[in-house]
Amino acid sequence: MSLTPSLERLAGAIASFPGLGRKSASRIAYHILNMTDSEATELINAINSARESISRCSKCQNLSETEICPICSDSRRDVTTICVVEDAKAAEVIESLHEYKGLYHVLHGVISPLDDIGPDDIAITELLARIDGSVKEVILATNPSTEGEATAMYIKMLLSPFGVKVTRLAYGLPVGASLEFADSVTLLRALEGRSDI
């Protein structure tokens, strides 16, 4: 009998957030309890507004509050390159580099037979529909996991009839890391991908 039932319920709802354990969840529940009314209203409005106003860009499937997302409608972007990512978060991370000037395609998942997610459950059809004469390169930037890898291979196979260049992000040692702590698979990939200096 420590938390009151309502606080227990709130902490339970928060504990489902990614990266939060039971202790952090209960700390945040107390924080929400101590919020001013206007802070609490803003939190709830922000949740509702995000969930109501955000849908998918009809071109790249990225999260967007408009029919066509700001990136797809930006005439300065390089329409010859499409970077395929698993989710909107990944597109955000690449975008934050301020280096990539092409377009994105967000799959919203990866093929994962164990989770019963097949090719038709992610936005692959929408990607193929975008491959026309203007697209020169498709960068497969799914995560370096088994599922991400398998999804990339599957998409590469589907893209081969289009004659478009298909690339994959490089594997190797993270910058600043020590060889000592690199796992053997990463080290092997770094060796395979070695380049002249």
Next chain:
Amino acid sequence: MSLTPSLERLAGAIASFPGLGRKSASRIAYHILNMTDSEATELINAINSARESISRCSKCQNLSETEICPICSDSRRDVTTICVVEDAKAAEVIESLHEYKGLYHVLHGVISPLDDIGPDDIAITELLARIDGSVKEVILATNPSTEGEATAMYIKMLLSPFGVKVTRLAYGLPVGASLEFADSVTLLRALEGRSDI
């Protein structure tokens, strides 16, 4: 231009939670976006229900959904001992030890002149009102910080006319810690508080 404005707003509201940085907040914002409708409804109902149904126990000032909290109304508790804590979280932590059988008193803050919090802004008057012939010991369990320490000293002074025993939690090395990493103040307190074995 990475997050959409609504997602940015939601991540901003979440970033104010304790212990969360900007990256975790944006990760949680995406998670909330991907919740099912029923999960999102449950989250919002849990927030509203906690904020509406929880107030303070009229005796110990701990958070409670009833006029008198379950601990104060439990006849098996030892009413001769009151443990004074800064907040409901601290009472929860002590309660989770399943060792302390007395009552609590929640101050809801500590005296902190820098933050403009004086003795009248925390529940000290309510504590004094509880000191009658039946209370034998008051355990001051405020945090081992400057403010917690000052608040404890101030309460000790107010309690002296009542002739009640006033104690403070022990300072010392955390169990399992190494001397090497202990800060000098803690080490000094551990030395001062040494006991025969």
